Amino acid sequence: MTDISFLGKDPLTRLKKLMKILRSEQGCPWDKEQNFETIAPYTIEEAYEVREAIAQNDLSALKEELGDLLFQVVFHAQMAEEISAFSLEDVCDGLTSKMVRRHPHVFGAGDKRSAAEQKQAWETLKAKERRNKDHSKSLLDDVPLALPALMRADKLQKRAARVGFDWPDLEGVLGKIEEEKSELLETLQDGSYEQQEGEMGDLIFAVTNLARKLNIDPEKALRRTNDKFIERFQYIERKSKASKIELEDMTLSEMEKLWQKAKIA
Numbered sequence: 001m002t003d004i005s006f007l008g009k010d011p012l013t014r015l016k017k018l019m020k021i022l023r024s025e026q027g028c029p030w031d032k033e034q035n036f037e038t039i040a041p042y043t044i045e046e047a048y049e050v051r052e053a054i055a056q057n058d059l060s061a062l063k064e065e066l067g068d069l070l071f072q073v074v075f076h077a078q079m080a081e082e083i084s085a086f087s088l089e090d091v092c093d094g095l096t097s098k099m100v101r102r103h104p105h106v107f108g109a110g111d112k113r114s115a116a117e118q119k120q121a122w123e124t125l126k127a128k129e130r131r132n133k134d135h136s137k138s139l140l141d142d143v144p145l146a147l148p149a150l151m152r153a154d155k156l157q158k159r160a161a162r163v164g165f166d167w168p169d170l171e172g173v174l175g176k177i178e179e180e181k182s183e184l185l186e187t188l189q190d191g192s193y194e195q196q197e198g199e200m201g202d203l204i205f206a207v208t209n210l211a212r213k214l215n216i217d218p219e220k221a222l223r224r225t226n227d228k229f230i231e232r233f234q235y236i237e238r239k240s241k242a243s244k245i246e247l248e249d250m251t252l253s254e255m256e257k258l259w260q261k262a263k264i265a
Contacts, residue, residue: 016074019078055223157209173206176209184196184200239261
């Protein structure tokens with residue numbers, strides 16, 4: 001195991017010191033030339049790798065990926081400290097203060113809540129904090145642009161629904177899906193690519209809304225379908241290999257028969 005005792009005893013202090021050294025004149029050339037913009041993609045990537053470790057139920061990988069994500073936080077905090085904007089301690093104190101404020105039922109005199117009640121109260125507090133920050137901002141302004149489009153659509157719809165901009169029941173949502181489907185089919189006849197793309201987006205947005213109304217995470221649902229598709233397609237590949245027939249030489253009908261078998265395999 002690598003000797004890290006020269007960086008001190010406290011784990012967080014060691015990590016801060018390490019980052020400071022890497023960014024110093026005597027540090028790493030690559031680390032020194034980075035800025036918030038160039039590091040941001042790595043931060044997002046590490047968050048996805050954390051998600052992957054959780055999906056794989058690999059706790060050893062999760063420990064490592066959480067470390068990588070923490071390193072990103074420390075990296076950003078070090079760059080901010082270099083321009084006297086804020087420090088890692090400021091980040092931690094701000095986070096702790098916010099969490100105490102958003103859990104009055106734990107740290108205050110508020111009533112105990114169920115998980116569902118706390119989720120609703122959490123969203124209410126966040127909305128109030130946003131209004132207090134800037135009354136001129138839109139309710140949708142701080143839904144991150146960097147989110148995957150499907151996840152962002154879900155968050156935009158949830159945010160609008162908080163102020164009543166929402167279908168009262170599933171019938172309205174299902175009707176909207178049919179409407180968007182019809183509009184897409186119309187553009188397939190004589191519409192431009194841009195029109196078809198727009199109508200496809202509208203249809204996906206409407207389906208995302210249905211997932212929200214059913215309390216289904218659309219991102220998670222699509223990941224499950226992706227995994228299912230991979231599993232079934234790989235079944236076709238295995239059968240193709242076993243029969244010594246190249247996939248390219250199979251007819252669609254033959255592949256469809258194998259696909260149906262894969263569904264019950």
